[in-house]
Amino acid sequence: MVSNKAFGEFFKKKRLELRLTLREFCKRNNFDPGNISKIERGLLPPPHSDEKRRQYAKALKIKEGTDDWLTFFDLAAVCSGSLPSDIAEDEEVIKALPLLFRSIRKKNDMEEDDDLRNFIQSVRKELR
Amino acid sequence: MNLDVPRLTYQQIKQKAQNFLNTYHPSLELPVPIEEIIEFEIGLNIYPFPNLYRTHRQNGFLSSDLTTIMVDEDQYKYYIPKYRFTLAHELGHLVLHRKIYQRYTFSKIHEYIEWYKSISNWDVDMLEWQCDTFAGLILVPEETLISECKKTIGKYKKEIKKLISSNIEVWEIWSYLPNKIASVYDVNPPVVEIRIRNSRIDSKVDLIKLLEGCP
Numbered sequence: 001m002v003s004n005k006a007f008g009e010f011f012k013k014k015r016l017e018l019r020l021t022l023r024e025f026c027k028r029n030n031f032d033p034g035n036i037s038k039i040e041r042g043l044l045p046p047p048h049s050d051e052k053r054r055q056y057a058k059a060l061k062i063k064e065g066t067d068d069w070l071t072f073f074d075l076a077a078v079c080s081g082s083l084p085s086d087i088a089e090d091e092e093v094i095k096a097l098p099l100l101f102r103s104i105r106k107k108n109d110m111e112e113d114d115d116l117r118n119f120i121q122s123v124r125k126e127l128r
Numbered sequence: 129m130n131l132d133v134p135r136l137t138y139q140q141i142k143q144k145a146q147n148f149l150n151t152y153h154p155s156l157e158l159p160v161p162i163e164e165i166i167e168f169e170i171g172l173n174i175y176p177f178p179n180l181y182r183t184h185r186q187n188g189f190l191s192s193d194l195t196t197i198m199v200d201e202d203q204y205k206y207y208i209p210k211y212r213f214t215l216a217h218e219l220g221h222l223v224l225h226r227k228i229y230q231r232y233t234f235s236k237i238h239e240y241i242e243w244y245k246s247i248s249n250w251d252v253d254m255l256e257w258q259c260d261t262f263a264g265l266i267l268v269p270e271e272t273l274i275s276e277c278k279k280t281i282g283k284y285k286k287e288i289k290k291l292i293s294s295n296i297e298v299w300e301i302w303s304y305l306p307n308k309i310a311s312v313y314d315v316n317p318p319v320v321e322i323r324i325r326n327s328r329i330d331s332k333v334d335l336i337k338l339l340e341g342c343p
Contacts, residue, residue: 012173016167016168019168021163021164021167021168021174022167022174023163023204033174033176033204034175034176034178034201037173037174037175037176038175040173041173041175041195041196090235090236090237091235093237094192094234094235094236094237094240095191095192095193095195096191096192096193096196096198097189097191097192097240098186098189098190098191098192098198099190099192099221099228099229099232100189100190100221100225100228100229100252100255100256101186101189101252101256102249102252102253102256112245113241113245115184116241116244116245117241118183118184119184119186120237120240120241122179122180122183122184123198126175126177126178126198
């Protein structure tokens, strides 16, 4: 099965071809940057509605009837069937976690442990 | 645990920042388009992370697989100068600390937690300082700083002269000027103040001489 990644990667490739940052692309089209970033990283499946898919294709300046149009809709159809599990696997979470950061540092060991676990939980949540 | 931190001097970081700018933004047009460089040239993803600062006191972070910069969503939306610094800081980890990221990989969360708790604050702070320094050098390029300072002094000659005649010292003027320069770089004033200090601009630009001829 093709993962959401294939659609997301194609989406991102087309956006970068337009030389639009995530911010500018979302601003021009009134999209939520968090959602678009998640779609591009394969964390959200392509939208189910044809209307929304067409809206994205239009925003990406993909012309109807072109090879890119077919690829976009083929990938959207295939990838929308691959729903990620509700909870991100540990390996996936670890890849998203920072290696170097300084804020979660407490004098108290237990407090530090709790804060770190809460932080990991927040990161896990953002992967879905 | 010993992180084997690279002991980079200011001069070494400066060299790396200059190499970076030569490669990705040789025109030095201001403000440095850090978001574009990160997305178009380096190919990293950016993700506005809801409540990252409010809940965890984190401005942003580079994911350990080196693919994504997560940044506090409020900062992404509303505090652009701060956001730009966060991006440049995290980019610093990629440029300066790639080997550390490649050296430590984990398969279980508890391994990650144990590792994180075993590294010293001193080492982490040293790495963070390196990235802050790198970020300042990228966003406020050395080659542009002298001319921007001269331009600003020229623009505010009268005001500066008044300050000096009211016993404000020259170093205080240098501390105040960043408020008038920061917008050119789209950063917060303290970033420019630190850059002026670290590059010793006050010894390269004769402020008093530039005020000559001003009534």
